Amino acid sequence: MTAGGAARSARRTRGVGRALVAACTVALALGCASSAADDAAATELAPGVFMVRGSGGTAEPANAGRIGNSGFIVGDSGVIAIDTGTSYRHGRALLARIAQVTDKPVRLALITHVQPEFVFGGSAFRERGIPIRMHANAASLMASRCESCLKNLNRVLGSDAMAGTTMFVPDQVFEQTHTLARSGRAVRVIYLGHSSGPGDVAVFDEASGVLFAGGLLDERRIPDVQDGDLAAWLDALARLRELPLRRIVPGHGGATTVAAIDAQARYLSGLQTRMADLLNAGAGLSEAPDAANLPDFAAWDQYDTIHRRNASIVYIRLERELLFK
């Protein structure tokens, strides 16, 4: 890849961190496209609490599909990994990041929600005998559609990037909010009902006040409403806001604060209002994506793609409510 190519690639993925761009510049001679994703650094947000930032954007060969964030929490007796990455190779890279920071054993991999960039690295954790845990409803969703997601990823990213990646079922499922103590550190797994998706959870480290928001929150990126229930999602965001939050690791984007929760709540309600207005004004579905412009969010990642799809999805849901009025 040329320097110009690296810059274009960085612009294309909008949210790429400055550190990653710098790493690319240094690594140019070595072939940035293959090494950049592996080199995503672990950032310590609080003592023992790490974030590994994804590139944002959409899955494409240049980012090896590693668009989502993951992280880990180091306790006295072990490590809990939060989300597993896009592929077997990505999962291995995340395990390598953990090994650079601590030699304590990884006790558990918790998957917060079922989007491919958070799920399929599970193959690497499985290989190490690390149990994979997710909500029962997330496990059902995964079984019902992730085979197609995996085929899709293979097609988009190529069989090399996806080598060793397989479908799996989790070793452990749960249904309610609970506290994990296996790392010797109190980590609360928070389930607020079907919000951003069925079985989506957030993970809260009590000691540091760091929240891993998973599918519930993105930072300066349009959240995907495909699996979400908007009203319940807004309720869930309000409840997360009541936690003693110090930092938040969103599903996509940079480490952030409660301001990101407020911004996303504004987006979700703004979307709902706009689509209800369009429907009431008699606009057809064909007009919905173009007419749904929300200028306040036009600079967010995936405004040109996910936002347009969100517009159609919300339009169809509101229309369906009309059918049963």
Add this chain to the structure above:
Amino acid sequence: MIEAWMSRRSALVWGAAALTGGAARAQLKSGDDPEASPRWQQVRGSLFKGRALRDNVGDVITLEAPARAEDAAIVPIVIRARFEQRPERYIKQVHLIIDNNPSPISAIFTYTLDSGRADIETRVRIDEYTFVRAIAETNDGQLHMATRFVKAAGGCSAPPGKDAAAAQATLGQMRLRVQGDAAPRAPVLAQLMISHPNDSGLVMDQATRQYTPPHFVRRIDVSAGGRLVLSADLDFSISENPNLRFYFVPRDDAGTLEAVVVDSNELRFQQTLAYRPSP
């Protein structure tokens, strides 16, 4: 007529399946040459053999479809007539063809003078990158085609496993809407929504490894004040919960819009809406 169409449709499904992947797929990625589509040549031979076809002139119908679909399972398609229905010149029928779907002939819409305008907006499933075509037949027997290339493909967009029991509970529920005030003798926009899974029979449930049997809406007749305004012969390319936006001309002081829907299991559903044109 329906039986004839259904058997022709079945023949086409098998014919299309017999095409080898290589020829059919070779031109999938490009929207350059609509005439090179082998499926289209097959459909054309079956439906319009030996007939002249005015291609993308744009003075009879236009076709709107997204170049890249937001959701391959629900792709909005709009066919617009360039003139109102008048005795001296009107559109009798419009075929909607999706070349690379398992069954390319997706819908046949039949209009009358009481349609007012031969417009339609509906939603379709699109399995692969494909040409979409609307072919209108005017009352002078001429054929007029509008073509669009649509990039859509199934993928990770499948919704959470459908609740078959919930779909069954609302099966056949319908709603008719008339947009704005109905003025007498001027075309009015109406919408028909049908709660129906419109299962194609081609989708495997990944969790159970079972195929859901085909069950889809195959015929819709809409009349206003007892006069037919729209008939639609439909196929499983139409998205779940079929939805049609169309025009009709209210001719009386007040009247009833009536929709009769028949599905592939011969279930029949009916819905009426009273309308009163504004003076």
